[in-house]
Amino acid sequence: MKLRSLLPGAVLVLLFFSAALVSYLWTPFDVTLIDIKSRFQSSSAVHWLGTDHYGRDMLSMLMVGARTSIAVAIVAVGIGMLVGVPLGLAAAANRGRFLDEFIMRGNDLVFAFPALLIAIMITAVYGAGALNAIIAIGIFNIPVFARLSRGAALSLWKRDFILAARAAGKGASRISVEHILPNIMNLLIVQGTIQFSLGILAEAGLSFVGLGAQPPIPSWGRMLADSQTLIMTEPQLALYPGLAILLTVLGLNLLGDGLRDWLDPRLRRER
Amino acid sequence: MKTINISRALVLALFVAGSAHAAKTDVTLGMQLEPPNLDPTGGAAAAIDEVVYANIFEGLTRFGPDGSVMPALAKTWTISEDGLTYTFELQEGVTFHDNSTFDADDVKFSIDRAMAEDSTNAQKQLFANIESVENVDGAAVIKLKTADGNLLFNLAWGDAVMVAPESVETLATAPIGTGPFIFKNWVQGSQIELEKNPAYWGEEIALEKATFKFISEPTAAFAAMMAGDLDAFPNYPAPENLAQLEADPRFAVVLGSTEGETILSTNNKQPPLDNVLVRQAIAHAIDRSAIIEGAMYGYGTPIGSHFAPHNPAYVDLTGNSAYDPEKSKALLKEAGMEDGFTTTLKLPPPAYARRGGEIIAAQLRAVGISVEISNLEWAQWLEQVFKGKDFGLTIVSHTEPMDIGIYAKPDYYFQYDNPTLQGLMVDYNAETDTAKRTEILQQAQKIISEDYVNGYLFQLAKTGVASSKLKGLWENSPTQANDLTGVYWED
Numbered sequence: 168m169k170l171r172s173l174l175p176g177a178v179l180v181l182l183f184f185s186a187a188l189v190s191y192l193w194t195p196f197d198v199t200l201i202d203i204k205s206r207f208q209s210s211s212a213v214h215w216l217g218t219d220h221y222g223r224d225m226l227s228m229l230m231v232g233a234r235t236s237i238a239v240a241i242v243a244v245g246i247g248m249l250v251g252v253p254l255g256l257a258a259a260a261n262r263g264r265f266l267d268e269f270i271m272r273g274n275d276l277v278f279a280f281p282a283l284l285i286a287i288m289i290t291a292v293y294g295a296g297a298l299n300a301i302i303a304i305g306i307f308n309i310p311v312f313a314r315l316s317r318g319a320a321l322s323l324w325k326r327d328f329i330l331a332a333r334a335a336g337k338g339a340s341r342i343s344v345e346h347i348l349p350n351i352m353n354l355l356i357v358q359g360t361i362q363f364s365l366g367i368l369a370e371a372g373l374s375f376v377g378l379g380a381q382p383p384i385p386s387w388g389r390m391l392a393d394s395q396t397l398i399m400t401e402p403q404l405a406l407y408p409g410l411a412i413l414l415t416v417l418g419l420n421l422l423g424d425g426l427r428d429w430l431d432p433r434l435r436r437e438r
Numbered sequence: 439m440k441t442i443n444i445s446r447a448l449v450l451a452l453f454v455a456g457s458a459h460a461a462k463t464d465v466t467l468g469m470q471l472e473p474p475n476l477d478p479t480g481g482a483a484a485a486i487d488e489v490v491y492a493n494i495f496e497g498l499t500r501f502g503p504d505g506s507v508m509p510a511l512a513k514t515w516t517i518s519e520d521g522l523t524y525t526f527e528l529q530e531g532v533t534f535h536d537n538s539t540f541d542a543d544d545v546k547f548s549i550d551r552a553m554a555e556d557s558t559n560a561q562k563q564l565f566a567n568i569e570s571v572e573n574v575d576g577a578a579v580i581k582l583k584t585a586d587g588n589l590l591f592n593l594a595w596g597d598a599v600m601v602a603p604e605s606v607e608t609l610a611t612a613p614i615g616t617g618p619f620i621f622k623n624w625v626q627g628s629q630i631e632l633e634k635n636p637a638y639w640g641e642e643i644a645l646e647k648a649t650f651k652f653i654s655e656p657t658a659a660f661a662a663m664m665a666g667d668l669d670a671f672p673n674y675p676a677p678e679n680l681a682q683l684e685a686d687p688r689f690a691v692v693l694g695s696t697e698g699e700t701i702l703s704t705n706n707k708q709p710p711l712d713n714v715l716v717r718q719a720i721a722h723a724i725d726r727s728a729i730i731e732g733a734m735y736g737y738g739t740p741i742g743s744h745f746a747p748h749n750p751a752y753v754d755l756t757g758n759s760a761y762d763p764e765k766s767k768a769l770l771k772e773a774g775m776e777d778g779f780t781t782t783l784k785l786p787p788p789a790y791a792r793r794g795g796e797i798i799a800a801q802l803r804a805v806g807i808s809v810e811i812s813n814l815e816w817a818q819w820l821e822q823v824f825k826g827k828d829f830g831l832t833i834v835s836h837t838e839p840m841d842i843g844i845y846a847k848p849d850y851y852f853q854y855d856n857p858t859l860q861g862l863m864v865d866y867n868a869e870t871d872t873a874k875r876t877e878i879l880q881q882a883q884k885i886i887s888e889d890y891v892n893g894y895l896f897q898l899a900k901t902g903v904a905s906s907k908l909k910g911l912w913e914n915s916p917t918q919a920n921d922l923t924g925v926y927w928e929d
Binding site: 200221295381382395396400 | 656660795800
């Protein structure tokens with residue numbers, strides 16, 4: 168029962184990760200080649216999932232699209248973690264003091280802006296592109312990790328082993344890195360998976376409205392946007408990228424749940 | 439208070455008409471873009487004319503459905519021997535919608551205002567050759583600086599309509615004209631409503647009410663047509679849906695021509711695009727048929743110069759830029775660019791640009807030219823490309839009629855500077871003989887085609903969708919307009 172959601176989640180995530188990785192080395196067809204004459208083909212031995220409105224191979228598009236989504240989401244979550252976790256730890260170490268208030272109110276401010284709004288702001292200034300999508304989603308992730316690590320760290324600061332470390336003369340920053348961080352790692356990993364799935368959704372959303380990766384780089388969100396007017400005549404063009412987004416996000420959520428159950432010692436004992 | 443009385447009378451009339459007979463007398467049209475304001479004499483946006491031209495505002499002359507110049511507020515005119523003086527006899531009994539009368543003083547006011555130093559008219563060049571306008575015994579007399587074969591054509595533009603000094607301040611939001619429709623209401627972001635003008639001087643119109651709804655999303659446009667929320671979408675934005683609409687007996691799809699030369703506009707001052715060999719290489723790398731098929735689903739006519747194929751002076755020059763990737767590579771080599779180069783391609787929102795841009799980028803990549811696509815909103819496009827000239831390539835449809843004259847303006851956004859062509863256009867404007875004018879136009883087409891100023895793609899088709907019972911909409915688009923004067927419902 169323990170692996171109830173861990174296994175299917177891991178399988179789905181692995182599937183899309185490997186598709187993305189393989190696409191770096193090989194795709195069935197070149198996704199930058201446009202061949203209008205062979206557009207709207209249905210599934211065949213040559214084009215497993217058919218071709219899109221420019222005659223590009225759908226399977227290849229989905230593979231490279233997976234790469235775009237995953238790359239954007241991973242880097243964005245990475246930014247969120249790298250900036251957010253130290254902020255949260257610093258806030259917890261200075262609980263109740265000015266720095267704590269400063270960091271957390273700043274967080275609230277950023278948290279109040281939806282990722283889409285940040286993306287539109289960045290785009291208005293620097294133009295659309297995958298990099299700006301990464302920055303927007305990354306900024307959106309910072310307060311999530313800051314809050315989580317502050318909350319978890321606060322409860323740890325009261326524990327005896329921290330008191331022992333302080334008695335041994337360790338400074339606040341050293342304690343944060345050597346004792347607090349390892350103990351909140353499992354929480355961060357679980358939250359990371361969830362944020363990762365949100366990142367995939369955000370990237371798809373930004374690409375859908377044209378603020379994400381620009382053509383000719385394929386992206387699931389833009390594939391959906393492009394197929395909008397064709398949904399009555401060629402529904403498969405919307406179905407495949409839609410399914411890809413759905414299954415990836417589902418897989419990541421299952422994986423996150425499974426990891427939480429698996430990593431949390433209390434839950435493990437209860438079973 | 440008079441307007442209130444008029445609208446009361448109208449409501450009553452509608453009620454009576456409605457109870458007596460069920461024939462529909464209102465129409466709802468879909469448009470993709472909302473006009474920024476409603477003053478055709480103070481803005482360049484095509485959407486302004488698409489609402490007000492021939493409906494609210496009229497000029498001395500007007501364009502007919504076939505693009506010919508017809509009399510409007512001027513009943514007749516005479517031209518002096520030397521071609522310098524035009525005397526316009528005006529229609530009688532014409533009033534503006536605020537009940538002020540229209541006379542030759544209004545003509546003088548309108549044209550003087552458009553010509554003025556501080557005028558914000560988007561097409562000021564239309565009036566550049568006018569010396570003066572006077573009211574001579576009720577007739578409007580226009581004196582020209584030099585003989586000009588274009589005057590009647592120029593006066594037919596939406597930018598040359600007649601306005602009254604009493605109402606000129608508020609034209610942008612409450613347009614007052616002489617046309618068969620009165621402006622009623624504008625719900626910003628949604629719709630504009632017009633009502634029949636009971637005091638119209640001309641032939642009575644069949645419609646009592648007209649509504650323009652603004653729907654920018656092609657998917658929403660399709661849904662609105664299907665749901666019956668719209669009676670017509672004169673410039674339907676998604677050609678991929680036309681086959682489906684055509685198969686539906688409720689709708690008729692009408693294909694026509696527009697004045698929209700869709701071009702791969704090239705910054706002639708930006709290296710390496712300032713090299714004619716490079717521009718020629720780009721021209722030969724482009725497969726027009728793939729773009730027309732891929733971006734417009736087959737709707738569009740290939741062009742080889744900046745000129746509409748339905749115009750009698752058109753010459754087919756598509757051969758100058760036939761699809762030939764090998765030749766393109768050879769030309770790049772000759773230009774010292776055998777390793778290719780990188781440039782920008784900035785695309786405004788319409789499907790012809792966004793989809794055409796992706797296809798062109800792939801075609802250019804095949805000959806070694808790499809292109810960075812950036813998708814822009816219209817406001818950004820106008821700022822960066824049209825005003826800022828900060829671009830390498832862009833795709834846009836030039837929808838003004840007979841606009842080859844833009845190639846004689848060296849500071850126009852694509853920055854083509856050729857004294858030969860500039861001289862030719864001066865000759866053209868001075869020439870009144872039709873055969874000679876045609877000859878000059880053909881020569882001009884050849885020059886810009888052989889200079890590969892821009893990549894010439896296709897003439898935009900007018901793809902109109904309307905309820906199959908709605909008659910009288912324009913089939914073609916000789917100017918930016920949705921003329922509703924001849925529109926009626928068939929029982």
